[in-house]
Amino acid sequence: MILKKLPYFFRKALSNIRYSMLVNLVTISTISVAILIFSTFVMIIFNLTNLVSRFEDDVHIVAYLDDEFVGGNENIKKNLLKLNGIEKVWYQSKENALKVFKESLGENDLFLKDIQKNPLPASFELRLKEGYKDRKNIEAIAAALRSMGIFSDVSYGQEWLEHFHNFMNILKVIGLAVGGGFLFAAVFIISNTIKLTIFVRREEIDILRLVGATNSFIKAPFYIEGLIQGFVGSVISIIGLYFLYLVFMAKVQTLSLLGVNSTSMPFLPPKFLILLVAFGTLLGLMGSYISLGEIFKRS
């Protein structure tokens, strides 16, 4: 019944938009700005997550071989690779370790002049598979390594991981709070604005009721109008976001900050854009829905 009338309601909604152009422009632009704020936030979070996942790429474990242990390192390597979550293993001999250390000191090797015995241990560096780079898995692997009894020490940047974990926690709290706040603000502002636009047309609604229109007949074009407003608003906000992004990247490049570029800070991928538009459209629809509900209950 309602579905059959959809084309009619769509036409009506479009002509309503035409009729009250000013109000619609105001509404759509408000929706754009509200969603722009929210989507800017989404983009920032998205890039932060990207950045963080690149930090995570760096995560690795170093297991220092006990000086007293004697045995084929190829054998150990094979055993290590059998562990869960290990992608690659490199071996570094005692001699190599010293060489690297000396190189890293450069000319400041004040202390090494007088050394007689190589104090550095041989070690295995373990790269982890995707999905095993979180704290829990790392600690499990480290424990497994220790239990092998052939390593004097297992190191995986415990302290750094701790800090990182803390940082991620703060980020999560702030992200959720701020994101939730923005979301709430967007929903609130959009539904408020739509409430006003519907209020502007309360007379129209009253008249339609008096001449025998059912509630759903009156509401349907408003729903569609809200839907269109939400859709157009969020598409505009994405265009705006892209524009802001370009401006920001240009600005950042002239300041040449931290080597930020379009690979290290990409625009939102299409999936996100589609989600944002869907979200905006839904908001427009919900805004109409809630406001109409209130206005119909009132009278």
Added chain:
Amino acid sequence: MILKKLPYFFRKALSNIRYSMLVNLVTISTISVAILIFSTFVMIIFNLTNLVSRFEDDVHIVAYLDDEFVGGNENIKKNLLKLNGIEKVWYQSKENALKVFKESLGENDLFLKDIQKNPLPASFELRLKEGYKDRKNIEAIAAALRSMGIFSDVSYGQEWLEHFHNFMNILKVIGLAVGGGFLFAAVFIISNTIKLTIFVRREEIDILRLVGATNSFIKAPFYIEGLIQGFVGSVISIIGLYFLYLVFMAKVQTLSLLGVNSTSMPFLPPKFLILLVAFGTLLGLMGSYISLGEIFKRS
């Protein structure tokens, strides 16, 4: 003339608010949310600035005395204190430096076992006065120290300062961009909303004109209404902000993140709150002003 009528316009504005309660509630709540977003941002920036200034407190310069230099360090200290921007100077002898270094190594002093000659230099640590902790002043002081010719090296965390500087730059760009964005969004949303509320009353405006009201007579109550809306809206948003602040602090304390507490993250000081309310009030007024201008030009 207009001023003499102010009490009348005020009464009129108040009764207008009473007459169109729904519209005013919508407007005021939208203003609150818009300003809440902006003021949350102001608070974050405020606290970040606070935090950063505590980082700055740590800034100091270490000047390493040339091993070949022989002379009274008390004398040097006096001379150093005469330099611009120096607050305090500590002297650290060669022996002391080695002791501290040994302590910092703990049991891992593999390399030190065989050392015959102390390779560490004596040094002066310089604390800077408030206002001299920025990059420019630090470099100037460092240059002055170098030109004294008695130091083998002057170190002030060049690399750290560089990073800090970069970080501050990014923060500035993002802060300005985001802050500007929020500001724009708040102004835009508020003036849009007020535009709608005035549009709701366009008939009233038309009628008033037809019965001989001057433009300023019609506009004045709207200005005052906008002013009141902006004032009430921003006061509400500050109450909301305080509430959010309390919730956030509680949340942060249960998670015991980074030792954040109400001293390290205070609420906005009264000066800022007054500015925010003044800003919101002004926005309300401006919103009315702009919207009325547009609506009057239209007809």
Added chain:
Amino acid sequence: MIQLYHVYKSYQKGANVIEDVSLNIDRGEFVFLVGASGAGKTTLLKLLFCAEPITSGQAMVNNHSLAKINPKDIPYLRRSIGVVFQDFKLLNNRTIFDNVAITLEILGMNRNDIRRKVTKALKRVGLAFMEGKYPLELSGGEQQRVAIARAVVNSPSILLADEPTGNLDPELSVDIMNILTDINAMGTTVLVATHDKFLLQKFMKRTIIINKGKVSEPI
């Protein structure tokens, strides 16, 4: 068609605007409702199409009990009633054509039928050439005629006309009344609230007098 039985209506407690009205209007009747300003004519009509709830009493309109009607049925009751509102109630942001078409769109009629019927109704009230204009571009009398066209376009089973000639000159008033009698002749029950003594005299019909909310009929 329309039956009222001890109907009362008050907007505020205590003050009865309609007081103990009992009334019977048969299918196909043509009735004038006359009374001074503020007597309760508009209120009485509003009760009939559920624009206001009755305060007490019993009323049947087109087989719906006004006292017990389900809110969901109100739109369907209203569709069977054409109303010419005293203040027209046109949609200012829709064209004249669209204003008249509303009644038919609500019924889900197809576009061709709508066009045909609306054009005919507008022609009948002498405004065919104005279909593209907007209400505020029309004179008072023209707006009133649009309101009439909207009310009659669907040949409703009941037509309630509240002061339908208040803004019309005597000649046009007679034209409009002729339309109403025509539609009445085709079966519609018509109830016209009016002040116009001239029309009352010219069209001798059943007349109900309302005075301070109480009705009476001259014999």
Added chain:
Amino acid sequence: MIQLYHVYKSYQKGANVIEDVSLNIDRGEFVFLVGASGAGKTTLLKLLFCAEPITSGQAMVNNHSLAKINPKDIPYLRRSIGVVFQDFKLLNNRTIFDNVAITLEILGMNRNDIRRKVTKALKRVGLAFMEGKYPLELSGGEQQRVAIARAVVNSPSILLADEPTGNLDPELSVDIMNILTDINAMGTTVLVATHDKFLLQKFMKRTIIINKGKVSEPI
């Protein structure tokens, strides 16, 4: 007081709603303006208080030239003209009292004088007891009388009444016309657009006929 000289008015190009109207109304006159629906009565009145600009011609109202008036002077011209609008134009969110008081508030009158004058004007139209109500709580005729009260409350030098009795019963119409003749007797120039032949006959006054935008006077 009012002088029109070859005045034209068209809303769209080509279609003259007022065509070559020349007219002279002296201070203190009482004039009826009659014509069919859509003849241009409302438009002519609108020109006089600058609600619409004249398209061409010369016009003087109360010593203001309508063709050359400075937009800033329009409010002051309007204050000297009381207007009863065909569609009342009441402010729905203000009480009846406030609606009538507007004219006086605009003039910056003090509150006591306003109270006195408004009460008097409302009493005159028989609505003193309704001052606290809102327009939408009034009957059509009551609203019309509020509009009349607002127009006369300040004893303007010109009174333009557009169909002021369209929603009133004959007895009230005569009452209202008496108010208008009273105010006229006190010096106000009165111009009444009406369809009501009964009033024309009862109050024998100068009558201007307007037909498709052209005016003429029966001799």
